[in-house]
Amino acid sequence: MALTDALRSVGRGGLFSLSVLRASKPTADFFAELVREIYKIGARSLPIIAVGGAFVGLSLTLLGFRALETYGASNQVSVLIGLGLYRELAPVLTALLFVGRAGSSIAAELGLMRATDQITALALMAIDPVAKAVAPRFWAAVLTVPLLVGFFATFAIAASWFQAVQVLGIDNGMFWQTMKDAVDFRDDFVPAFVKAAVFGGTAALVASYVGYHAEPTIEGTSVATTRAVVNASLLVLMFNFVLSAFLFR
Amino acid sequence: MATRGPRLELAVGAFLVLALGSLLVLAIASTNGKFGFSRDSYALTARFTNLGQLRPNAPVKIGGVTIGRVAKIDLDPVKFDSIVTLAIDERFNDIPIDTSAGILTGGLLGESYIGLQPGGDVEVFKPGEEIAYTTPAVDLIQMVGKYMFGGGNSPTPAAPDNAHPAPAATPAPEEGTTP
Numbered sequence: 385m386a387l388t389d390a391l392r393s394v395g396r397g398g399l400f401s402l403s404v405l406r407a408s409k410p411t412a413d414f415f416a417e418l419v420r421e422i423y424k425i426g427a428r429s430l431p432i433i434a435v436g437g438a439f440v441g442l443s444l445t446l447l448g449f450r451a452l453e454t455y456g457a458s459n460q461v462s463v464l465i466g467l468g469l470y471r472e473l474a475p476v477l478t479a480l481l482f483v484g485r486a487g488s489s490i491a492a493e494l495g496l497m498r499a500t501d502q503i504t505a506l507a508l509m510a511i512d513p514v515a516k517a518v519a520p521r522f523w524a525a526v527l528t529v530p531l532l533v534g535f536f537a538t539f540a541i542a543a544s545w546f547q548a549v550q551v552l553g554i555d556n557g558m559f560w561q562t563m564k565d566a567v568d569f570r571d572d573f574v575p576a577f578v579k580a581a582v583f584g585g586t587a588a589l590v591a592s593y594v595g596y597h598a599e600p601t602i603e604g605t606s607v608a609t610t611r612a613v614v615n616a617s618l619l620v621l622m623f624n625f626v627l628s629a630f631l632f633r
Numbered sequence: 634m635a636t637r638g639p640r641l642e643l644a645v646g647a648f649l650v651l652a653l654g655s656l657l658v659l660a661i662a663s664t665n666g667k668f669g670f671s672r673d674s675y676a677l678t679a680r681f682t683n684l685g686q687l688r689p690n691a692p693v694k695i696g697g698v699t700i701g702r703v704a705k706i707d708l709d710p711v712k713f714d715s716i717v718t719l720a721i722d723e724r725f726n727d728i729p730i731d732t733s734a735g736i737l738t739g740g741l742l743g744e745s746y747i748g749l750q751p752g753g754d755v756e757v758f759k760p761g762e763e764i765a766y767t768t769p770a771v772d773l774i775q776m777v778g779k780y781m782f783g784g785g786n787s788p789t790p791a792a793p794d795n796a797h798p799a800p801a802a803t804p805a806p807e808e809g810t811t812p
Binding site: 419420423426427430466489528531532534535537540541559563564565566567568569570571572573577 | 638641642644647648649651652653655656658659660662663664665666667690
C-alpha cells in the first residue's frame with residue numbers, strides 16, 4: 385500500500401526527529417562536535433552563499449528596474465530588493481544552497497558510517513549514535529543557516545547597490561532610504577531568520593534521517609545523498625509557503 | 634579525528650563574529666529600525682465614511698512627520714462608519730481637541746496615510762478620545778468619472794459642481810469603475 389507506506393515513513397521521520405531532540409544534551413562532547421559541525425557545514429558554506437547572494441542581488445536589481453520603469457518608479461527598486469530578499473529569496477535560496485552544499489555531505493557521511501558499521505559500533509560501545517553523530521549536525525544547521533542568510537542578504541544588497549547606484553544610476557540616498565522605509569524590522573527582517581532556522585533544521589533532519597537509515601552499501605549511500613537533496617529541497621519550498629502564509633498575513 | 638584544534642576554533646570564531654556583525658549592519662542599514670521594544674503610545678479613534686486604501690500600520694502624520702500608526706480598523710455595525718484606532722507616540726500628547734483628521738495619499742498612486750491638521754484649542758486629546766472632524770478618503774476614479782460624465786450615474790443634480798475634493802463624502806453609487 386502506497387499510502388500506508390508514505391504514512392509510515394512520515395511517522396518514522398517524526399520519531400527520528402523526536403529522538404534527535406531527546407539526544408541533545410549539552411555535554412562537553414556535544415559542544416566539541418557542535419563547533420566542528422558549525423565549521424564544516426556553516427563556515428565552509430560561506431563562499432557559495434556569498435557568490436550566490438551577490439548574483440541574485442545583481443539579477444534581481446535588473447528585473448526590478450525593468451518592471452518599475454514601466455511606472456516611472458525605477459528609483460524605488462530597493463524596496464523590491466529589501467522586501468523580496470528578506471521575505472522570500474534570502475531564506476529560501478540560502479536553504480537550497482545549504483541543502484546542496486551541506487545536506488548532501490551530512491547524508492553521505494551518515495550513509496558511509498552506516499555502510500562501514502560505525503553506527504553499530506557506536507551503539508555497541510554504549511554511545512548513542514544519534515547523540516554523537518546527528519544531534520550536533522542538527523543544531524549546527526539550526527544555528528548557522530540564519531547566519532548564512534545574513535551573509536546572503538549582505539552580499540545581495542551590496543551587489544544590488546553596485547548595480548543600482550553605480551551602473552543604473554539610481555541616487556545613493558534614495559536607494560538606502562526607500563529600503564529603510566519599506567523594510568519593517570519586526571514584520572520583514574526577523575521572519576527571515578525564523579524561516580532560516582526552520583529551514584536549517586528541516587534540511588539537517590531530512591539529510592541525517594535519510595543518511596542514518598541508508599542501505600548499508602555504497603549504492604545505498606549514493607541513493608541516500610540524492611534523496612536527501614531532493615526531499616530536503618522540496619520540504620524547504622513547501623515549508624516556505626506555510627511559513628509565509630503564517631508570518632505575513 | 635583530533636576534535637578541535639586552535640585553528641578550528643579560530644575559524645568558527647571568525648565565522649560567528651562576521652555573521653553577527655553582518656546581521657547588525659543589515660538590521661541598521663536596511664530596516665526601519667523599529668527594534669522589538671514598542672515605544673509607549675496612546676490611542677485615539679476617528680470615524681470615516683470611506684477609508685479608501687487605508688490599511689492597518691499606515692502612518693499617522695502631522696505636517697509630513699510620522700507621529701504614529703493606524704492600530705486597528707473596525708466597522709460600526711449600526712452606522713456603518715469605519716472606526717480607525719490610531720496609536721500616537723506618547724511624546725505627542727498635546728494634540729488640540731479641534732484637530733481634524735483626513736485620509737490622504739502620498740503622490741498620485743502612493744500609500745494612504747492619515748494626516749492630522751492641528752487646531753488651536755487649548756484643550757488637548759486625552760487617550761481614547763475620538764477625533765470629531767474627519768474627512769474621508771478621496772476616490773480618484775470616482776472623481777474622474779464625475780468630471781468626465783457630468784455627475785456620473787448619481788441622480789443628484791448638484792454633483793457636477795462638486796469640484797472640490799473636500800466634501801466628497803458622497804455615498805456615491807459604487808459603480809464608476811467600469812464605464
